[in-house]
Amino acid sequence: xxxxxxxxxxxxxxxxxxxxxxxxxxxxxxxxxxxxxxxxxxxxxxxxxxxxxxxxxxxxxxxxxxxxxxxxxxxxxxxxxxxxxxxxxxxxxxxxxxxxxxxxxxxxxxxxxxxxxxxxxxxxxxxxxxxxxxxxxxxxxxxxxxxxxxxxxxxxxxxxxxxxxxxxxxxxxxxxxxxxxxxxxxxxxxxxxxxxxxxxxxxxxxxxxxxxxxxxxxxxxxxxxxxxxxxxxxxxxxxxxxxxxxxxxxxxxxxxxxxxx
Numbered sequence: 001x002x003x004x005x006x007x008x009x010x011x012x013x014x015x016x017x018x019x020x021x022x023x024x025x026x027x028x029x030x031x032x033x034x035x036x037x038x039x040x041x042x043x044x045x046x047x048x049x050x051x052x053x054x055x056x057x058x059x060x061x062x063x064x065x066x067x068x069x070x071x072x073x074x075x076x077x078x079x080x081x082x083x084x085x086x087x088x089x090x091x092x093x094x095x096x097x098x099x100x101x102x103x104x105x106x107x108x109x110x111x112x113x114x115x116x117x118x119x120x121x122x123x124x125x126x127x128x129x130x131x132x133x134x135x136x137x138x139x140x141x142x143x144x145x146x147x148x149x150x151x152x153x154x155x156x157x158x159x160x161x162x163x164x165x166x167x168x169x170x171x172x173x174x175x176x177x178x179x180x181x182x183x184x185x186x187x188x189x190x191x192x193x194x195x196x197x198x199x200x201x202x203x204x205x206x207x208x209x210x211x212x213x214x215x216x217x218x219x220x221x222x223x224x225x226x227x228x229x230x231x232x233x234x235x236x237x238x239x240x241x242x243x244x245x246x247x248x249x250x251x252x253x254x255x256x257x258x259x260x261x
Contacts, residue, residue: 008043011036012052014157017202018150019060027063030150034060038067102128146218147233155225155233156206162229171200185228 015037019026027034041049041064053061104113116123147155163171163179173196180186192199199205213221226232 005043008040009048010158010161011040011154012044012048013161014154015040016052016055017157018153019056019064022057022060025059025063027066033150034063035067035071038064038071041068042071147222151234152209153206155231156209157202158231159225159229160202160205169201171196171205183228183230 015033019037041052044052053064056064102115102117104115106112107114112125113127114123114125115128117128160171161167163175165175165178173193176192176196177189180189180192195208199208209221209225212224216224222233
């Protein structure tokens with residue numbers, strides 16, 4: 001599917017936020033996003049592309065420029081399929097991340113995994129039923145409608161920009177009233193007016209959707225988001241990539257560990 005210049009510019013604007021402080025090589029964790037960024041930079045004007053590259057962190061800029069060269073040379077023609085066994089986990093709100101106390105380690109002698117609760121100090125060979133971390137990444141079960149942090153950040157930025165008509169990084173009453181009128185949601189004005197001061201910037205706006213996610217769960221939150229903004233948190237073009245079958249889902253969670261004899 002060909003992207004329009006307007007859509008490519010929106011995507012690049014989102015990436016300027018996401019990749020501005022990225023200290024690691026994003027190509028390892030988000031190869032599809034880096035490739036799409038490189039392709040979008042080739043669609044927008046050369047001037048805007050140069051400005052965007054300057055706003056990326058150095059690791060992100062180098063990763064994007066590397067893909068740009070591969071595309072230009074013809075070495076990269078298609079987007080690779082996401083490897084779900086590599087650091088792909090559902091987005092979890094800040095409050096939910098704080099509740100992950102179990103960490104998986106590998107016993108040097110037996111080479112088997114064991115689990116330690118960082119809050120209580122409990123150590124066990126049995127895989128806990130609660131979410132746990134491996135090398136700093138959460139391993140939790142996918143629920144229906146779940147999305148990654150990358151997808152959440154991109155979707156909320158796009159939604160915020162739809163309301164922030166003058167693109168000054170803030171939402172004011174006029175912005176919100178116009179958006180509600182445009183989307184036939186004028187009946188929400190009285191309620192949203194009370195929290196205007198909380199959602200006027202992107203951080204507060206995302207905090208609102210974090211709360212929606214905690215209260216309603218991924219599936220219902222995604223449905224509400226789509227009804228409000230007209231697009232899902234997960235791009236409809238990529239649902240076939242992000243939602244694997246049962247065999248693929250099984251790859252996300254490490255195998256169960258044997259009980260200590």
